[in-house]
Amino acid sequence: MKSFFNLMHTISILLLLNGIACEAKLSTKFYDGRCRDAAAIIRKSIEKAVSRERRMAASLIRLHFHDCFVQGCDASILLDETDTIQSEKAAVPNANSVRGYNIIEAAKRDVERACPGVVSCADILTLAARDASVAVGGPWWNVRLGRRDSTTANRSQAETDLPSPFVHLNTLISAFAIKGLNARDMVALSGAHTIGQAQCFLFRDRIYSNGSDVDAGFATTRRRRCPRNGGDGNLAALDLATPDWLDNNFFNNLIERKGLLQSDQVLFSGSTAAIVSEYSKKPRVFAADFGRAMKKMGEIQILLGQNGIIRRRCSAIN
Incomplete structure (x- = not known):
């Protein structure tokens, strides 16, 4: 009898460990048993936000990018400043620039009403980036779910790891x-700059440089919204031709020396010039690569299983 109980105890432990192992894997069906409508609820919320303001699609994709590049895709960028947290929102690359926090918080509230304490902010942000892409004509890709939220932020890493323009x-x-x-992956992800806007101070040096890598007519046009002095916060579309659609026109701009940011224009040089040329001619290839690269980026250094938490609000620790 004793050996029987020992056997049952061992089996129980193995089943428990197996359950934990299953929970510690990303899956497109992760919420099927506990919040089947999560993805649909989030999609509806994001579509509503983008329909109100097309620019928000670019902002949500950028928000996801800025999250994943700092201690992984763990929603750390969404945390507000506290006595114990130095918020990434205040980091130089994010302050007065990154936006969309309220959209993710609204989607979180919608999900919480349906399934309290189940869906992570990290998963919501990852799905939001995909749904934002689709809302402006960009590609759809499978998103594997099961990320958990961090209890920390890392402002110093945000100021070192996020690429400068x-x-x-x-x-x-x-x-x-x-x-x-x-x-x-880098060139494909940079294609997100076919939507969205940039502030004057980020491209002023480029349009006043008279450099050989900037089209003179393009520079003259851009100077109208970006004076040599002042107007630092004035906004300009990253892509003048199709600013509201996630397409491959960004790469045509680079070939014509009409990239707004210096970090974009340099893609049409050296080892990445051929990729830019390919994407400019093959929109379907770009769309497929963009989706793959976004999926890959969305799984950087994630928290799984017993690591991290499920925040009740995205801006604060429970």
Whole structure:
């Protein structure tokens, strides 16, 4: 009898460990048993936000990118400043620039009403980036779910690991490689700059440089919204031709020396020039690569299983 109870105890432990192991894996069906409508609820919320403001699609994709590049895709960027947390929102690359926090919080509230304490903010942010892409004509990709939320933020890492808009090609390649993303991933992800806007101070030096890598007519046009002095916060579309659609026109701009940011224009040089040319001619290839690269980026250094928490509000620790 004793051996029987010992056997049953062993089986119980093995089943428990197996359950934990299953929970510690990403899956497209992760919430099927506990919150089957999670993805649909989030999609509806994101579609509503983008329909109100098309620019929000770019902001949500960028928000996801800025989260994943700092201690992984763990929703750390969503945490507010507290006595114990130095918020990433205040980091130089994010302050007065990154937006969409309220959209993710609204989606979280919608999900919490249906399934309290089940869906992580990290998963919501990852799904939101995909849904934002689709809402502006971009590709759809499978999102594997099961991420958990961090209890920490890392402002110092945000100020070192997020690529600057002023850097050279090799620096960009290295910054992405550190995160496990290759040069092709980098160029594909940069294609998100076919939507959205940039502030004047981020491209002023480029349009006043009279450099050989900037089209003179393009520079003149951009100076109208970005004076040599003042107007630092004035906004300009990253892509003048199709600013509200996630398409491959960004790469045509680079070939014509009409990239707004220096870090974008350098992609049409060196080892990545051929990728830019390919994407400019083959929109379907770009769309497929963009989806793959976004999926790959969305699984950087994630928290699984017993690591992390499920936040009740995305901006605060429970």
